[in-house]
Amino acid sequence: xxxxxxxxxxxxxxxxxxxxxxxxxxxxxxxxxxxxxxxxxxxxxxxxxxxxxxxxxxxxxxxxxxxxxxxxxxxxxxxxxxxxxxxxxxxxxxxxxxxxxxxxxxxxxxxxxxxxxxxxxxxxxxxxxxxxxxxxxxxxxxxxxxxxxxxxxxxxxxxxxxxxxxxxxxxxxxxxxxxxxxxxxxxxxxxxxxxxxxxxxxxxxxxxxxxxxxxxxxxxxxxxxxxxxxxxxxxxxxxxxxxxxxxxxxxxxxxxxxxxxxxxxxxxxxxxxxxxxxxxxxxxxxxxxxxxxxxxxxxxxxxxxxxxxxxxxxxxxxxxxxxxxxxxxxxxxxxxxxxxxxxxxxxxxxxxxxxxxxxxxxxxxxxxxxxxxxxxxxxxxxxxxxxxxxxxxxxxxxxxxxxxxxxxxxxxxxxxxxxxxxxxxxxxxxxxxxxxxxxxxxxxxxxxxxxxxxxxxxxxxxx
Amino acid sequence: xxxxxxxxxxxxxxxxxxxxxxxxxxxxxxxxxxxxxxxxxxxxxxxxxxxxxxxxxxxxxxxxxxxxxxxxxxxxxxxxxxxxxxxxxxxxxxxxxxxxxxxxxxxxxxxxxxxxxxxxxxxxxxxxxxxxxxxxxxxxxxxxxxxxxxxxxxxxxxxxxxxxxxxxxxxxxxxxxxxxxxxxxxxxxxxxxxxxxxxxxxxxxxxxxxxxxxxxxxxxxxxxxxxxxxxxxxxxxxxxxxxxxxxxxxxxxxxxxxxxxxxxxxxxxxxxxxxxxxxxxxxxxxxxxxxxxxxxxxxxxxxxxxxxxxxxxxxxxxxxxxxxxxxxxxxxxxxxxxxxxxxxxxxxxxxxxxxxxxxxxxxxxxxxxxxxxxxxxxxxxxxxxxxxxxxxxxxxxxxxxxxxxxxxxxxxxxxxxxxxxxxxxxxxxxxxxxxxxxxxxxxxxxxxxxxxxxxxxxxxxxx
Numbered sequence: 029x030x031x032x033x034x035x036x037x038x039x040x041x042x043x044x045x046x047x048x049x050x051x052x053x054x055x056x057x058x059x060x061x062x063x064x065x066x067x068x069x070x071x072x073x074x075x076x077x078x079x080x081x082x083x084x085x086x087x088x089x090x091x092x093x094x095x096x097x098x099x100x101x102x103x104x105x106x107x108x109x110x111x112x113x114x115x116x117x118x119x120x121x122x123x124x125x126x127x128x129x130x131x132x133x134x135x136x137x138x139x140x141x142x143x144x145x146x147x148x149x150x151x152x153x154x155x156x157x158x159x160x161x162x163x164x165x166x167x168x169x170x171x172x173x174x175x176x177x178x179x180x181x182x183x184x185x186x187x188x189x190x191x192x193x194x195x196x197x198x199x200x201x202x203x204x205x206x207x208x209x210x211x212x213x214x215x216x217x218x219x220x221x222x223x224x225x226x227x228x229x230x231x232x233x234x235x236x237x238x239x240x241x242x243x244x245x246x247x248x249x250x251x252x253x254x255x256x257x258x259x260x261x262x263x264x265x266x267x268x269x270x271x272x273x274x275x276x277x278x279x280x281x282x283x284x285x286x287x288x289x290x291x292x293x294x295x296x297x298x299x300x301x302x303x304x305x306x307x308x309x310x311x312x313x314x315x316x317x318x319x320x321x322x323x324x325x326x327x328x329x330x331x332x333x334x335x336x337x338x339x340x341x342x343x344x345x346x347x348x349x350x351x352x353x354x355x356x357x358x359x360x361x362x363x364x365x366x367x368x369x370x371x372x373x374x375x376x377x378x379x380x381x382x383x384x385x386x387x388x389x390x391x392x393x394x395x396x397x398x399x400x401x402x403x404x405x406x407x408x409x410x411x412x413x414x415x416x417x418x419x420x421x422x423x424x425x426x427x428x429x430x431x432x433x434x435x436x437x438x439x440x441x442x443x444x445x446x447x448x449x450x451x452x453x454x455x456x457x458x459x460x461x462x463x464x465x466x467x468x469x470x471x472x473x474x475x476x477x478x479x480x481x482x483x484x485x486x487x488x489x490x491x
Numbered sequence: 492x493x494x495x496x497x498x499x500x501x502x503x504x505x506x507x508x509x510x511x512x513x514x515x516x517x518x519x520x521x522x523x524x525x526x527x528x529x530x531x532x533x534x535x536x537x538x539x540x541x542x543x544x545x546x547x548x549x550x551x552x553x554x555x556x557x558x559x560x561x562x563x564x565x566x567x568x569x570x571x572x573x574x575x576x577x578x579x580x581x582x583x584x585x586x587x588x589x590x591x592x593x594x595x596x597x598x599x600x601x602x603x604x605x606x607x608x609x610x611x612x613x614x615x616x617x618x619x620x621x622x623x624x625x626x627x628x629x630x631x632x633x634x635x636x637x638x639x640x641x642x643x644x645x646x647x648x649x650x651x652x653x654x655x656x657x658x659x660x661x662x663x664x665x666x667x668x669x670x671x672x673x674x675x676x677x678x679x680x681x682x683x684x685x686x687x688x689x690x691x692x693x694x695x696x697x698x699x700x701x702x703x704x705x706x707x708x709x710x711x712x713x714x715x716x717x718x719x720x721x722x723x724x725x726x727x728x729x730x731x732x733x734x735x736x737x738x739x740x741x742x743x744x745x746x747x748x749x750x751x752x753x754x755x756x757x758x759x760x761x762x763x764x765x766x767x768x769x770x771x772x773x774x775x776x777x778x779x780x781x782x783x784x785x786x787x788x789x790x791x792x793x794x795x796x797x798x799x800x801x802x803x804x805x806x807x808x809x810x811x812x813x814x815x816x817x818x819x820x821x822x823x824x825x826x827x828x829x830x831x832x833x834x835x836x837x838x839x840x841x842x843x844x845x846x847x848x849x850x851x852x853x854x855x856x857x858x859x860x861x862x863x864x865x866x867x868x869x870x871x872x873x874x875x876x877x878x879x880x881x882x883x884x885x886x887x888x889x890x891x892x893x894x895x896x897x898x899x900x901x902x903x904x905x906x907x908x909x910x911x912x913x914x915x916x917x918x919x920x921x922x923x924x925x926x927x928x929x930x931x932x933x934x935x936x937x938x939x940x941x942x943x944x945x946x947x948x949x950x951x952x953x954x
Contacts, residue, residue, distance in 0.1 A: 237700020
């Protein structure tokens with residue numbers, strides 16, 4: 029974990045912003061896979077981790093915003109359990125390491141919360157994403173139904189957490205750099221291992237094995253597919269053949285659970301065809317332009333737009349679309365090829381703080397989500413600030429279902445040469461993604477260089 | 492999945508045994524890791540998988556035990572979603588592949604269950620281990636609280652499922668063989684990769700990478716530790732040094748989610764010390780005797796006892812214990828060194844059907860659990876039948892907390908030379924485990940041979 033000062037500072041800042049009431053931050057429990065005692069690898073809740081740092085199931089943190097007291101509720105194993113678990117650092121000692129003075133047994137929590145409710149104190153909760161945590165909170169707060177937990181979700185708490193977690197301090201940048209460093213190894217391994225005649229899962233095993241061998245876990249389900257045009261595709265059962273390109277969107281978590289999130293597109297036989305190079309070059313240009321535009325104050329939606337225009341210009345040169353690029357983007361034509369957003373915040377979560385509500389993270393009272401197809405998938409729109417870490421991940425995707433639908437509806441007809449687009453129907457998709465820190469001096473790409481130009485990728489593949 | 496006949500036969504047999512009422516078998520949903528849209532790798536519920544075979548979240552299977560109708564409830568992606576997910580086989584087609592004639596949209600389920608409840612029909616549920624499934628059932632059955640779901644847990648259904656899943660048919664044996672084959676590769680990799688100066692996670696990454704590269708997942712959290720004496724130990728952060736031994740208890744799932752579960756104990760520097768060889772030999776003898784004793788009709792608790800006696804005899808020769816071995820076991824002395832059970836059923840779950848209740852799986856009305864320390868951890872006691880697959884995994888563990896407690900209490904004093912035991916205080920633990928099919932002709936160890944004797948393990952380590 030970080031030095032205790034980090035956690036003390038974070039909690040103190042949170043308390044000041046929330047100003048009053050009781051903040052409850054439940055940690056995660058074990059998550060059962062196929063029976064209770066066969067859990068998935070434990071992952072602490074990101075907010076709990078951010079404010080309390082302890083990587084152990086079964087804890088609940090309380091911060092009293094009025095008087096500043098803090099307490100962690102949890103139970104040490106009893107002697108009988110130590111026979112099975114081995115000697116454990118007492119919870120009190122772990123609490124000391126993160127600057128929390130008070131530790132109490134879990135059964136002290138219900139009376140404490142009863143008292144607070146009797147006194148009419150405000151209770152602040154964050155939105156929850158695990159049903160076991162919701163049921164636990166229902167029990168702790170003595171509520172009738174799981175749904176009633178929602179009444180304690182506190183916008184002031186959400187806003188305070190988002191404000192704080194959005195700006196990464198140097199020790200967090202270090203964690204993110206370390207995550208991207210492991211992620212870079214995963215991507216190099218993938219480039220070296222990808223060959224015609226292998227199944228996708230054979231490479232996925234190798235690249236996830238790299239993460240695990242560094243004591244890390246994948247930060248999200250690895251996307252590694254010859255069907256890169258399918259954006260939500262976690263199937264790894266395809267046979268890779270010469271001529272295919274593979275989209276590899278994968279990343280590892282650092283020791284303290286900060287996420288790396290990198291995408292590279294790999295030619296299965298080691299070299300791109302000229303048609304693949306054309307599209308690759310358009311995506312790469314869009315990505316490099318977007319990264320270069322990153323600086324404090326610029327709205328990310330404008331960088332997204334810049335990438336869309338760049339893609340339209342490139343596709344225009346190839347004769348897939350026509351007309352002025354800005355007008356085409358106004359008409360939404362880019363969404364036929366790039367129906368998703370340019371990127372998102374990155375931190376303890378790969379879509380950082382998505383569980384708290386994307387609109388709190390990526391939008392403001394004045395910069396509201398645009399609900400048109402394509403734009404509505406943009407997770408981040410607001411102005412960038414120094415310390416933000418964002419992904420920049422444009423792509424071009426030939427999605428048969430989408431092409432068919434738009435063509436049938438006669439959509440974008442003045443702009444799209446559907447006959448030419450049809451000839452790319454089996455192309456697949458290409459995406460290129462880096463993780464970028466916003467600094468006063470502009471963008472800083474995190475981690476070591478990862479092969480990205482056509483020459484670099486081909487060189488890494490033939491390694 | 493298996494041929495549709497397999498599923499048709501399984502469901503028909505289940506229906507006949509349950510005789511009447513509505514059997515509800517909910518499949519699993521995605522399980523969120525750090526936010527809703529960042530799930531753990533999907534794992535279908537084992538019972539759903541056993542009876543319906545479809546590896547997809549969000550399904551509920553219904554079997555009407557009275558009239559034999561069967562229906563799968565679930566939703567196909569709409570066109571809008573296909574843009575993101577790619578083309579999907581319609582649910583109806585998947586159902587056809589497992590012999591289910593009827594498919595309905597999820598929203599048809601509530602009215603159907605309301606009607607059944609109005610008609611006073613019995614509803615049969617299995618015990619549930621995921622809170623999201625419990626909340627889903629609460630909603631589907633229109634209940635007041637998650638706890639009320641329990642009232643539908645049906646012993647007749649549990650017994651019918653356990654009876655059927657306990658006896659593995661040839662196509663299941665094939666799956667188990669395939670799981671152990673991948674598991675064998677994991678163990679060979681671990682033996683080859685383990686060296687002084689590495690951290691445990693470096694080898695864990697390599698061996699789990701092997702499973703993933705075969706399109707498989709670990710069947711349970713890998714236990715790979717120089718502290719093999721700590722039985723519930725999933726920490727992988729220790730530096731391995733010459734002289735250490737590592738307990739590697741790990742396994743992969745087959746394509747259809749049958750589990751392999753193998754343990755080997757590896758000398759970090761490639762060769763065992765003579766002291767380690769002594770203990771290893773005792774464990775190996777106990778394991779081989781136990782396996783040899785496996786045959787239909789023998790109670791597994793007696794095989795457990797046989798292994799305990801064998802361990803006592805071995806420790807007696809080393810001078811750690813004294814007295815007649817059978818008497819020592821009667822007095823519970825073995826539990827100081829071997830506080831857990833000899834093995835468990837193996838199948839779709841690594842502790843097969845543990846979620847349905849261990850007593851239903853491993854005990855009978857007449858063979859009841861012995862609640863003494865050590866014996867109470869025995870998961871399987873009843874008589875073996877052809878088609879059962881069990882693990883055989885004796886071990887010797889020097890657990891400081893347990894030694895201290897027993898010594899302080901003067902426990903087993905006539906039998907234990909505590910001074911000599913103290914000299915093994917830092918020894919760690921040794922376990923050897925194989926997966927064994929009970930046949931009419933006796934035991935059959937599943938999978939390819941995995942280095943097990945001292946010579947074999949040392950040879951594999953110096954590969």
